[in-house]
Amino acid sequence: MIETPELKAFKTLLKDFVENEVKPIAAEIDEEERFPAETIKKMADIGLLGLPFPVQYGGCGGDNKMYSLAISTISKACATTGVAYSAHVSLCCQPIYQFGTEEQKQKYLPKLLKGEWLGAFGLTEPNAGTDASGQQTMAVLEGDHYVVNGSKIFITNAGYANVYIIFAMTDKSKGVKGISAFILESTTPGFTVGKKEKKLGIRGSSTCELIFENVKIPKENLLGKEGQGFSIAMKTLDGGRVGIASQALGIAQGAIEETVKYVKERKQFGRPISAFQNTQFELADMYAKTEAARLLVEQAADAKDTGDKSLSLKAAMAKLFAAETAMNVTTRCVQLFGGYGYTREYPIERMMRDAKITEIYEGTSEVQRMVISGAVLH
Amino acid sequence: MLEGYKDVYVFAETRDGKIQDIAFELLGKGREIADITSSKLHAILVGYNVSKEAKKLIGYGADEVIVVDDKCLENYLTEQYVQATYHIINERHPNIVLIGATSIGRDLAPRLSARLKTGLTADCTKLEAEASGALFMTRPAFGGNLMATIVSPNTRPQMSTVRPGVMQKLHYDESRKGEVTTVKVPFDASKFKVEVVEIKRENKKQVKIEDAKILVSCGRGVGKANLHLLEDLATELHATVSGSRAVVDDGIIEQARQVGQTGKTVRPNVYFALGISGAIQHIAGMENSEFIIAINKDKFANIFQIADLGIVGDVKKIVPLLVEEIKKIKAQ
Amino acid sequence: MLKILVCIKQVPDTNEIKIDPVKGTLIREGVPSIMNPDDKAGLEAALRLKDKYGANVTVISMGPMQAQEIIREAIAMGADDGYLLSDFKFAGADTLATSTALCGAIKNFEYDLVIMGRQAIDGDTAQVGPETAELLGIPQISYAASIDYKDGYFIVERKVEDRIYVLKAKAPIVVTVLGESMKPRYMNVARLIDVYRNKQINVWTAEKTNTPAEKLGLKGSPTQVKESFGKQLKAAGTVMDNLDPQEAAKVIAKTLAEKHYL
Numbered sequence: 001m002i003e004t005p006e007l008k009a010f011k012t013l014l015k016d017f018v019e020n021e022v023k024p025i026a027a028e029i030d031e032e033e034r035f036p037a038e039t040i041k042k043m044a045d046i047g048l049l050g051l052p053f054p055v056q057y058g059g060c061g062g063d064n065k066m067y068s069l070a071i072s073t074i075s076k077a078c079a080t081t082g083v084a085y086s087a088h089v090s091l092c093c094q095p096i097y098q099f100g101t102e103e104q105k106q107k108y109l110p111k112l113l114k115g116e117w118l119g120a121f122g123l124t125e126p127n128a129g130t131d132a133s134g135q136q137t138m139a140v141l142e143g144d145h146y147v148v149n150g151s152k153i154f155i156t157n158a159g160y161a162n163v164y165i166i167f168a169m170t171d172k173s174k175g176v177k178g179i180s181a182f183i184l185e186s187t188t189p190g191f192t193v194g195k196k197e198k199k200l201g202i203r204g205s206s207t208c209e210l211i212f213e214n215v216k217i218p219k220e221n222l223l224g225k226e227g228q229g230f231s232i233a234m235k236t237l238d239g240g241r242v243g244i245a246s247q248a249l250g251i252a253q254g255a256i257e258e259t260v261k262y263v264k265e266r267k268q269f270g271r272p273i274s275a276f277q278n279t280q281f282e283l284a285d286m287y288a289k290t291e292a293a294r295l296l297v298e299q300a301a302d303a304k305d306t307g308d309k310s311l312s313l314k315a316a317m318a319k320l321f322a323a324e325t326a327m328n329v330t331t332r333c334v335q336l337f338g339g340y341g342y343t344r345e346y347p348i349e350r351m352m353r354d355a356k357i358t359e360i361y362e363g364t365s366e367v368q369r370m371v372i373s374g375a376v377l378h
Numbered sequence: 379m380l381e382g383y384k385d386v387y388v389f390a391e392t393r394d395g396k397i398q399d400i401a402f403e404l405l406g407k408g409r410e411i412a413d414i415t416s417s418k419l420h421a422i423l424v425g426y427n428v429s430k431e432a433k434k435l436i437g438y439g440a441d442e443v444i445v446v447d448d449k450c451l452e453n454y455l456t457e458q459y460v461q462a463t464y465h466i467i468n469e470r471h472p473n474i475v476l477i478g479a480t481s482i483g484r485d486l487a488p489r490l491s492a493r494l495k496t497g498l499t500a501d502c503t504k505l506e507a508e509a510s511g512a513l514f515m516t517r518p519a520f521g522g523n524l525m526a527t528i529v530s531p532n533t534r535p536q537m538s539t540v541r542p543g544v545m546q547k548l549h550y551d552e553s554r555k556g557e558v559t560t561v562k563v564p565f566d567a568s569k570f571k572v573e574v575v576e577i578k579r580e581n582k583k584q585v586k587i588e589d590a591k592i593l594v595s596c597g598r599g600v601g602k603a604n605l606h607l608l609e610d611l612a613t614e615l616h617a618t619v620s621g622s623r624a625v626v627d628d629g630i631i632e633q634a635r636q637v638g639q640t641g642k643t644v645r646p647n648v649y650f651a652l653g654i655s656g657a658i659q660h661i662a663g664m665e666n667s668e669f670i671i672a673i674n675k676d677k678f679a680n681i682f683q684i685a686d687l688g689i690v691g692d693v694k695k696i697v698p699l700l701v702e703e704i705k706k707i708k709a710q
Numbered sequence: 711m712l713k714i715l716v717c718i719k720q721v722p723d724t725n726e727i728k729i730d731p732v733k734g735t736l737i738r739e740g741v742p743s744i745m746n747p748d749d750k751a752g753l754e755a756a757l758r759l760k761d762k763y764g765a766n767v768t769v770i771s772m773g774p775m776q777a778q779e780i781i782r783e784a785i786a787m788g789a790d791d792g793y794l795l796s797d798f799k800f801a802g803a804d805t806l807a808t809s810t811a812l813c814g815a816i817k818n819f820e821y822d823l824v825i826m827g828r829q830a831i832d833g834d835t836a837q838v839g840p841e842t843a844e845l846l847g848i849p850q851i852s853y854a855a856s857i858d859y860k861d862g863y864f865i866v867e868r869k870v871e872d873r874i875y876v877l878k879a880k881a882p883i884v885v886t887v888l889g890e891s892m893k894p895r896y897m898n899v900a901r902l903i904d905v906y907r908n909k910q911i912n913v914w915t916a917e918k919t920n921t922p923a924e925k926l927g928l929k930g931s932p933t934q935v936k937e938s939f940g941k942q943l944k945a946a947g948t949v950m951d952n953l954d955p956q957e958a959a960k961v962i963a964k965t966l967a968e969k970h971y972l
Binding site: 453455456457480481484485487488491492493495496497498499500501518519524525528529531532543544571573574575576577579615647648669670671673677682683684685686687688689690691695696697699700702703704706707708 | 724804805806809831832833834836837838839840841843844845848849850851852853865870871872873874876877878879880883890931932933934935936937938939947948949950951952955956958959960961962963964965966967969970971
């Protein structure tokens with residue numbers, strides 16, 4: 001990315017914000033498995049929650065390259081905050097902006113983009129993970145509303161979100177073509193948030209079950225048309241993957257930063273361990289990989305901005321490579337830290353735990369390989 | 379153009395009618411400069427009910443004390459004090475004017491120098507004069523990373539504010555002779571536009587170890603039972619007690635006082651590392667301290683690698699003796 | 711509506727500065743330029759007045775063209791407008807010549823309040839605020855920890871060593887603000903994007919100060935830097951491991967006294 005003065009100023013802002021607001025509580029929210037609501041509020045105050053959307057809806061008029069940079073910078077210090085942000089923007093605001101009617105945009109975007117409301121996205125079910133066609137949540141049209149019954153699992157921002165994009169079968173006979181998308185407000189009767197998952201990493205992120213018991217969603221909250229849900233979900237996830245790839249990139253970058261600092265300080269055999277060739281070569285490999293990931297992520301973000309048809313492929317490559325880089329890099333960084341790296345005194349073990357999820361959610365690495373090979377063999 | 383400007387004038391800062399130490403420090407330096415430049419040393423004493431204090435200034439080296447005693451000078455207010463000092467300087471044409479770099483001095487001096495249309499050098503830590511009367515004023519800049527020597531070649535008086543605690547005061551000599559001159563200043567009260575609403579004494583504030591000039595830092599080698607020894611030392615030095623992560627974890631001191639990677643980064647003038655081994659996490663938080671004094675039983679302790687003064691020994695034994703030594707020096 | 715002018719300066723981040731140990735000069739390469747922290751706190755004070763009572767906040771800076779960056783930053787934080795004084799005629803100015811130029815520029819505006827930072831981290835003089843106030847012929851309140859506005863008076867808490875003076879004065883006045891007293895807000899992202907894409911920063915030359923050239927820059931500076939040098943390098947530390955406690959205490963006390971730490 002060419003560093004314009006605008007971008008430089010934006011980077012400075014992000015760096016200051018992350019240093020002062022995100023990093024100091026990263027260990028604490030992990031330890032306490034606490035959702036960083038106060039950080040989200042601060043992010044809203046400076047406008048980050050509406051970053052890549054037009055000013056007319058309450059956004060900042062920025063683009064996806066800036067947004068990707070925001071996620072990676074935040075995730076360098078705290079991947080939990082990174083995913084809460086990504087879920088809000090990519091998985092809730094974006095589909096409303098992209099597929100919503102003007103009325104829906106006017107109703108939801110200003111509040112979401114200003115951060116008065118937080119967003120979430122509910123697609124996954126116990127029996128519908130990678131294979132979304134296994135949806136069992138049903139939506140039946142009754143007069144001027146749909147009655148929704150069923151449940152979702154592993155929903156990021158659950159319990160804190162005010163608006164959920166949820167998916168349900170409106171016509172079971174049509175398979176994935178029978179899935180529809182809805183905008184659900186959290187205060188709707190019959191809607192409850194179920195048990196919270198206890199996770200390996202991103203432990204401050206709220207990941208819960210959603211339960212729908214005769215939830216009446218007004219007809220005007222159908223997002224897109226009936227039966228378009230699967231397509232909306234997939235297109236949304238293409239964008240979401242840019243977000244998660246950015247998160248993974250940030251984790252890798254953060255781990256390298258911490259490690260560089262540590263190896264210069266830590267002495268063994270009378271020398272800082274940075275003087276040993278093993279340390280140097282490890283860092284060289286990790287840095288080169290992370291830079292490659294960065295370029296793929298920037299390419300994907302650019303594709304999202306330009307409406308490039310190959311977004312799906314580019315996002316899949318970025319997510320696959322960045323996620324695997326994050327896992328690889330953090331594991332090797334823990335090794336360079338040695339015993340200290342295994343303790344919670346340093347952030348590096350947390351980064352390793354946080355990295356793993358990036359290979360799983362919003363499409364596992366295997367799904368990304370399916371997408372990439374599909375495009376290659378086309 | 380520089381003809382007719384002579385002598386050294388020192389602003390004697392008062393608070394609540396009492397002359398502050400900085401005034402005596404300035405007289406110490408001022409005496410030296412006056413002697414080098416074969417001129418006289420005057421103190422300007424401005425305030426309300428301060429005349430009785432004038433003699434002290436003579437005992438500390440002034441040849442003359444010029445007193446302006448007026449009700450309007452009861453509290454420090456910029457315009458009132460500028461008018462008083464401007465009146466004297468404008469009549470006397472000093473070669474050099476020294477003012478303390480306190481919050482009062484740094485408010486007064488620039489306003490005064492601008493009124494006099496002369497140069498002012500801030501917060502000097504070193505002053506050297508030539509017999510010709512030229513003054514070389516050295517001060518830190520760039521956060522103390524650079525020292526600069528400033529001159530004021532074409533305008534008089536040469537003015538500077540001087541950092542408190544740097545210059546040495548003379549031994550008080552009651553037998554010294556000098557004059558006390560009282561001056562009546564024709565104040566222009568129409569220019570007094572700032573009013574005092576209230577004066578609040580600072581309450582005991584929250585510990586902020588980042589702001590402390592001296593930190594006495596406690597490590598696991600000290601132990602809870604001996605913390606009071608460090609507190610005594612801190613009291614004597616007007617210092618703040620801090621500590622390593624280990625003693626915070628042990629509940630010996632509160633978290634707000636923790637130095638290091640997971641605590642605060644500090645850069646005091648003096649850092650005492652007492653019974654601190656010097657884990658890298660700790661060092662990361664204090665390595666930029668100006669002067670580091672370490673005491674530790676273990677002569678291979680890491681802390682000695684960065685200490686300016688390292689003492690291999692027992693904190694419990696040394697610290698009480700150190701407190702006594704400091705008291706002795708202060709008493710001198 | 712209150713009209714507030716805030717003077718801001720672009721400075722090298724002195725925390726990042728290193729000294730060439732041989733030449734004793736500053737290594738400025740790679741040192742980021744930032745808005746002076748006290749000035750930023752001053753801007754925050756102005757923006758809080760704006761939030762509370764409504765105000766037009768205009769920032770003024772003096773420096774090279776690149777100082778436009780901090781003006782943009784100020785606008786992204788919430789200032790309404792910004793002016794940069796940039797002219798080689800200002801070069802080499804000491805605090806009095808700087809104050810003369812600022813005073814000249816300020817006279818182009820209508821204002822109720824001029825806010826400055828207490829001091830800049832490169833010069834640490836704290837002189838430009840009071841000197842500018844004197845040249846403008848209006849009162850100053852320095853070392854301010856807070857500024858409020860009630861019944862036509864500015865109420866300022868002036869914080870000195872051991873006490874706080876609560877002072878009041880009518881417009882127009884100059885207030886210099888303590889950096890640690892106010893945590894500045896962050897730039898707003900929407901404003902940041904807008905200021906870079908849509909806003910032109912006003913750049914003024916010396917002419918706008920209506921000041922004779924001999925009062926500006928080096929010519930207008932009564933003080934001159936004779937020489938500058940790096941701080942003496944830290945002597946290699948001494949470790950003493952053969953002292954009895956009494957001797958150790960003496961050594962430490964003596965060192966503290968010699969270095970004027972007592």
